[in-house]
Amino acid sequence: MTTDTDTASHFIKDIIAADLRANKHGGQVVTRFPPEPNGYLHIGHAKSICMNFGLAEEFRGRCHLRFDDTNPATEDVEYVDAIQADIRWLGFDWGEHLHFASDYYQHLYDCAERLIQLGRAYVCTLTAEEFKAYRGVPTQPGRPSPWRDRPPAESLDLFRRMKAGEFADGQYVLRAKIDMASPNLHLRDPVIYRIRRAPHHRTGDTWCIYPMYDFAHCLSDAVEGITHSICTLEFEVHRPLYDWILDALATPCHPQQIEFARLNLSYTLMSKRKLQLLVQEGLVQGWDDPRMPTLAGLRRRGYTPAAIREFCRRIGVTKFNSLTDVALLEHCLRDDLNRRAARAMAVLRPLRLVIENYPAGRVENMEAVNNPEDPAQGVRPVPFSRELLIERDDFMENPPSGFYRLAPGRAVRLRYGYCVECTGVVKDPATGEPAEVHCVYDPDSRSGAGAKRNKKVKATLHWVSQLHARPLEARLYDRLFTVPDPADEAAAGGDFRRVLNPASLQKVTAMCEPGLAQAGPGAHYQFERLGYFFTDPADSRPGAPVFNRTATLRDGWARESGKAGAG
């Protein structure tokens, strides 16, 4: 039996298992999740989080949370807090190991000085434009900077003055001295320190020079004793530099960088930059807008941590650039919610149903099962009366073949109630649409108790008593994007904003059974055949409850007939 934090077998596990057998890192496994605090975590990050924490758990090691905060211009403490909350919500714990690259600034600086003294780094005076010209292109080797052979003492002096704030941003950089002719661009004397005057969210203005990713990341890994530094595929070409720096400084710890393919999801924008644009331009309510693929957004949309972890387990880990069908994510949510969510009856587009032979003023409490898949959730009473509301789509005056629900002359069961037979329909004179359906009930067919309690009918409908029903305002979540494939974004003129789905997050008012509120906020409900309803307990904004139809039950009738009428 596997738990949902286990990951399926994959190549990184094979590597770790082999390292363990060879006693490569003294039998230790230490991983880390290294976000840059410049945005919120999204479903793609969940893949990395589940893998890194999952690996640590499985191999009895540990996993650090380290903020890669080496670019003060883009980072903010808001993100530091949100990221931690989201990881905790997902169900992972870094224990004592909350780290920041900024904690290592002094150490990193010392390493840089050492590199200079070793003659393996130099301060370069080239401008950004000159730097680019000297670097060359992939197919052509670069040329050495005129400052490449600057004596270490001179570089050291300049570097110290860079740190002291004597120079303007961009005036000097520190570069590793590697190979300007390398076919790998990242080895053509990469910049490892730059001057950047921007307040850092943790160190303030203590520093005006900041290490680049390539310099800070490998050394931070080494400081923390990371054994397996797992990152995404685009860092593959950085690996020689990762190893070069650690080798040059002869660090006692030399973690192994392993790359895997990042998650791509159909219909889903995964670019942090573009998500940020949606937030900045006010196209969504914020990073936690229920339409966003962020963990905060998914949470508000009713996604459960277990569903997301299970999804991450199922998608696997490879080096293949794949496009995962979002249907798998939705399946994982249904799978979890079907097991746990309480059932409730509600109608989205009400149609009055009058039972002509049911006494006016009479109310019966019908016994409804809270969750057929979990008897422990018990039963609840649901008031039944003469005038009910049913789903508008559950009635058709002229039903085509294949439609089993209510129509003139037809009998259906009202779930947990009685069987009724339709005797007629009253139409709205203005629109010609059905305004009220009339029927008669069979008193012997009462659910659970009547003599004809097992009476066979073609269909069963959900309903609420009109007198007792309470309105419940929510936002109907639909997919934010309408494109079938990220590739189609290009077809939309390259502007991802043009593929936004205007129908997403529209207001709906469901008429629901009176007892619904008693279950308390934060609970999930499954509205029979309609979808899932969820209220974020921490969210009191108007219209905050979300009705999630994407992870919905499919309407078999509408699907087969090709009629998209179901509401």
Added chain:
RNA sequence: UGCCGGAUGGUGUAACGGUAGCACAGCAGACUCUGGAUCUGUUUGUCUAGGUUCAAAUCCUAGUCCGGCAGCCA
């Protein structure tokens, strides 16, 4: 066209020289107090061409296609 990486059904993933399996999606059926859920069955696959081998998705060679790399971002 330089370097690095990748290619298994519609999608994702497993098999690490020995029966190509699993999941999602799809389709069909059973059951059901909703046609959902559940259960059962099922269609579809090793990029191409050579080679090694008793045996190749797996190893070798050549090709094809896809992705990444030219921030003082991460």
